[in-house]
Each structure stands twice: as C-alpha cells, then as structure tokens.
C-alpha cells in the first residue's frame with residue numbers, strides 16, 4: 001500500500017465520518033439504513049395469485065434448487081414442492097408494452113413475504129429491469145446481475161418520470177415482481 005494513503009475504513013460509521021458533519025451524521029446514517037424504503041416491492045396481487053393457484057393445471061414438482069421461483073412468496077421452491085406454471089400480465093392499461101409471461105406459483109396458497117430486504121430469489125439471478133412512467137410506457141431498461149438490483153432501482157427512480165419497474169429473469173423472460181416508487 002502507498003504509505004501516503006490513509007488506512008482502510010473499517011465500517012460504515014468510519015466512511016460516513018469522511019463526508020458528514022457531526023450534526024448531520026445521524027441524518028446520513030438514517031438515510032443509508034432506510035434506502036430500501038424509497039421503493040416498495042410489489043409481488044403478484046394476492047387475489048390474482050389465489051385465482052391462478054386454484055385454476056392452474058400445469059403442475060411441476062421441484063427437483064432442484066434453486067430452480068423454480070414462486071412469484072407470490074418470492075421464495076424458490078424446496079425439493080418436492082408442487083408448483084403451477086401460469087401466465088401473468090402485470091400491466092394495468094393498454095400500453096403497447098403490455099404482455100403476459102410465464103410464472104411459477106406454489107400450487108397451494110403461500111404467503112407474501114416480509115419485504116424489508118430484497119429477496120435472494122432476485123439478487124441471486126441475472127435480471128432484466130424495465131422502467132415505466134405513469135402511462136406504462138417504457139423509459140429505460142437494463143440487464144444486470146441481481147446484486148446490482150438495489151442500485152439499479154434507485155438509478156431508475158432518480159428519473160422523475162419513472163414510477164414503476166418490472167423485474168424479469170433475463171434469460172427466460174419470466175416476470176418476477178414489480179417495484180413501485182415510494183410516495
């Protein structure tokens with residue numbers, strides 16, 4: 001290491017001390033801790049998921065992990081879990097981008113997740129992230145490694161026009177979840 005370089009910082013508090021004045025540090029820490037609350041993860045609507053779970057006929061039994069991601073609980077199926085493969089349209093209007101895509105759901109009702117953290121189902125995969133305005137017109141898109149999802153969400157929502165993102169598996173195109181900008 002260059003002897004003139006300062007020693008590496010050990011933790012977030014040390015890093016914050018570089019740029020925030022004492023009376024502003026608390027605000028800066030809170031900002032970092034609550035960054036995920038700048039948006040809301042919006043998995044498939046519960047009523048729609050229940051309807052699909054009751055109607056789905058294409059039944060699969062999970063035989064590998066990770067492999068079959070349920071889009072209601074946002075967890076990958078455990079070995080021997082039963083899933084259904086159904087078609088889901090996450091749009092609310094007649095946008096030219098409107099389309100349905102295949103999604104897995106657990107065959108039997110499961111619970112939407114507690115969403116304080118981005119789930120591993122998303123952060124562990126290559127993703128296509130698509131940004132839409134209030135008319136559901138696409139204004140940006142990117143293919144990313146799932147570990148970049150948090151920074152990508154915030155980058156897209158920095159555009160004032162962007163109100164909603166759709167996250168898809170990059171390879172097969174399956175819709176994974178929507179993400180809404182917090183009010």
Ligand SMILES: [Zn+2]
Nearest residue numbers: 070073106110
């Ligand atoms: Zn599930």
